[in-house]
Amino acid sequence: xxxxxxxxxxxxxxxxxxxxxxxxxxxxxxxxxxxxxxxxxxxxxxxxxxxxxxxxxxxxxxxxxxxxxxxxxxxxxxxxxxxxxxxxxxxxxxxxxxxxxxxxxxxxxxxxxxxxxxxxxxxxxxxxxxxxxxxxxxxxxxxxxxxxxxxxxxxxxxxxxxxxxxxxxxxxxxxxxxxxxxxxxxxxxxxxxxxxxxxxxxxxxxxxxxxxxxxxxxxxxxxxxxxxxxxxxxxxxxxxxxxxxxxxxxxxxxxxxxxxxxxxxxxxxxxxxxxxxxxxxxxxxxxxxxxxxxxxxxxxxxxxxxxxxxxxxxxxxxxxxxxxxxxxxxxxxxxxxxxxxxxxxxxxxxxxxxxxxxxxxxxxxxxxxxxxxxxxxxxxxxxxxxxxxxxxxxxxxxxxxxxxx
Numbered sequence: 151x152x153x154x155x156x157x158x159x160x161x162x163x164x165x166x167x168x169x170x171x172x173x174x175x176x177x178x179x180x181x182x183x184x185x186x187x188x189x190x191x192x193x194x195x196x197x198x199x200x201x202x203x204x205x206x207x208x209x210x211x212x213x214x215x216x217x218x219x220x221x222x223x224x225x226x227x228x229x230x231x232x233x234x235x236x237x238x239x240x241x242x243x244x245x246x247x248x249x250x251x252x253x254x255x256x257x258x259x260x261x262x263x264x265x266x267x268x269x270x271x272x273x274x275x276x277x278x279x280x281x282x283x284x285x286x287x288x289x290x291x292x293x294x295x296x297x298x299x300x301x302x303x304x305x306x307x308x309x310x311x312x313x314x315x316x317x318x319x320x321x322x323x324x325x326x327x328x329x330x331x332x333x334x335x336x337x338x339x340x341x342x343x344x345x346x347x348x349x350x351x352x353x354x355x356x357x358x359x360x361x362x363x364x365x366x367x368x369x370x371x372x373x374x375x376x377x378x379x380x381x382x383x384x385x386x387x388x389x390x391x392x393x394x395x396x397x398x399x400x401x402x403x404x405x406x407x408x409x410x411x412x413x414x415x416x417x418x419x420x421x422x423x424x425x426x427x428x429x430x431x432x433x434x435x436x437x438x439x440x441x442x443x444x445x446x447x448x449x450x451x452x453x454x455x456x457x458x459x460x461x462x463x464x465x466x467x468x469x470x471x472x473x474x475x476x477x478x479x480x481x482x483x484x485x486x487x488x489x490x491x492x493x494x495x496x497x498x499x500x501x502x503x504x505x506x507x508x509x510x511x512x513x514x515x516x517x518x519x520x521x522x523x524x525x526x527x528x529x530x531x532x533x534x535x536x537x538x539x540x541x542x543x544x545x546x547x548x549x550x551x552x553x554x555x
Contacts, residue, residue, distance in 0.1 A: 154211035154218075159256045159295070160201035160329055163225040167232075167362040168327050168408050170194055184407045184422060186400075191418070200406065201329050203257065207295050217255075217299075224248045228361045235365075237316045237382045240553040242546060245367065246309045249359055253332035254302030258404035258431065260294045265432045266468040267291055273436075273453040273466065281454055304513035307526060308350050310546045311501060312357070313372040316365060317479075318385045323392045323417055324363030324410045328403030333358040335398070337476035338374045338484060343492075343499055345448075348433075348469040351506045353490035353499040356477040358395065363410040366395065368477065371501055373489040377481050384481045391479055393417060397424050401473050427474065437465040437496075467496060504535040505543075 169178030170193060180194040207213040227241055227248065237245070253259065268289040275284060291297065319325055338354025339347035346352070354374045360366040368384070377384060386392055400407055400421050409418060434453065437446035438461045446465050449458065457464065492499040500506055512529050515521045521529065527547060530536055536543075 154214045155204050156198075156202050157204070157206040157211075157214045158200075158202040159206055160252070160327075160331060161221045161225070162198060163221060164228075164252075164327070164331075164361070165197055165200055165408060167228075168410050169197060170411050172410075182409050182411060182413075184409070184418070186403060186405055186407065186426070189422060200408070201256075206257075207299070208293055213296060213299070217251075220247075220251070224251075231316055231367070232362055232365055235316070235318060235383065237314055237367075239314075239382070240549045242310065242314060243550045243553065245314060246312075246369075247303060247306050249332055249357055249367065249369065250302045250306035250309060251299065252359060253334070253357075254298040255295060256330045256404065258330040259298050261404075262431045262470045263294055263298060264290050265430055266434070269432075269434045269453045270466060270468060276454070276456070285454065300517060301513070303523060304516040305350065305509060307509045307512070308506065309355075309357070309369060311371075311505065311542050312355065312369040314382060315368045315370075315377070315379070316383045317358075317368050317395075318383055319364045319366070319392055320385050320387050321389045321392050322412075323389045323396075323414070324412045325360040325366055325392065326363075326396045326399050326407055326409040326413065326421070327360045328399040328407045330402050330404045331359055331399065333398045333402045333473070333477065335473055335476040337478065338371070338488060338490075339499070340472075340476055346496060346498065347472055349497075351500050351502075353488065353492075353501050355501070358398065358477050360395075360399065363412060370477075370482070373501065374485060375482050376485050377483075379481060384479065386479065386481075388480070389417075393420065394475070394478060396421055398473065398475060398477065400424055401426055401475065427471065429471075431471060433467075433469050433471050435467040437467060439463045439465070465496070502539065504538045508533050508535055508539075 165181055166178045168181060170180045170182045171178045179197055181197045181200060182191070182193045183195050183200070184191055207217070223244065227244060231237060271289050272284055335356045336347045336352055336354045337356060339352055353371055355371050357369045358366055396417070401424065407421070436449050436451045438449050438458055439446050490499040490501065491503050508530060511533065512521070512526060515529075516523055527550065
């Protein structure tokens with residue numbers, strides 16, 4: 151086999167924490183899984199055969215090798231969190247990058263992006279290509295995974311304002327992990343802005359990544375949510391809360407969910423009985439402009455439908471599908487007076503529009519090669535909007551500086 155041909159989108163170092171032979175020396179080699187499509191439980195599957203595709207990041211293996219180096223550092227952070235049962239705030243920058251990278255690099259993320267772009271391109275080709283031929287065609291972006299990874303790392307500072315927690319599972323029910331393991335939900339937006347709940351800059355964002363059967367990393371918008379924990383560790387003592395988080399992994403997974411040998415059969419079967427959404431992986435909405443105003447109304451038109459007579463313009467909204475449930479823990483509650491920015495547009499509610507602009511400006515320069523990610527803090531300090539960012543930014547910068555020392 152060619153060097154670096156087998157390219158993983160969930161690192162083996164992550165899956166080893168959930169292995170079915172965790173005590174094997176020097177490294178575990180087997181893992182239990184549920185194949186979603188076949189509703190089949192497989193025990194003792196080969197761990198190295200999971201969550202990979204040949205040349206997933208392309209035949210130029212430099213990217214795979216670079217990711218391997220990053221994974222090594224992230225793996226050390228995970229071991230430190232597990233070993234100390236704590237989060238070192240100086241690691242905040244790297245934890246945000248770890249979550250952003252894992253969210254963007256999976257097979258499901260690749261297929262979500264391709265699905266969204268295919269619908270957009272087919273809509274733009276309306277009346278230019280025969281519809282019968284268009285329906286039969288399949289459109290795919292070259293190097294989708296690399297694009298996802300590049301964009302995710304460039305935009306990852308968007309999540310620096312999220313408060314980070316280590317969830318310590320003190321129950322007899324272990325965490326499971328899916329092949330699309332970063333769960334993104336928004337309890338606040340589901341209640342107050344259900345049509346505007348998707349996006350990393352949204353107020354009320356919640357993110358969850360299991361790192362072992364006993365621990366998970368959670369990040370959320372602390373201007374919307376509050377916790378009963380004085381430190382950044384939340385202990386979970388109720389099995390039903392772990393079960394609910396495992397069901398989010400089940401709903402968010404693409405093909406497989408992996409579980410440790412300590413998961414009881416009754417909990418495994420209950421998870422498998424949770425109904426998963428049908429249909430495509432992404433949402434596609436055509437919003438029609440009403441008369442000459444600035445208002446738009448949602449339509450039920452697909453990418454092959456002609457425009458409505460009299461409609462002069464449309465706004466097309468695409469996104470990954472929102473999960474049917476949110477991260478809910480008894481230790482986390484919604485603030486009575488959440489802080490957010492809402493101008494009524496489809497891009498709101500936002501946690502901080504100025505920070506979104508700063509990170510967006512930086513990401514655009516990174517993606518066109520005008521700068522590199524290591525220059526982020528220099529860029530921020532010179533940005534005209536930096537004075538409008540709250541005190542959390544100074545804390546984040548200070549912690550990042552301490553880690554570099």
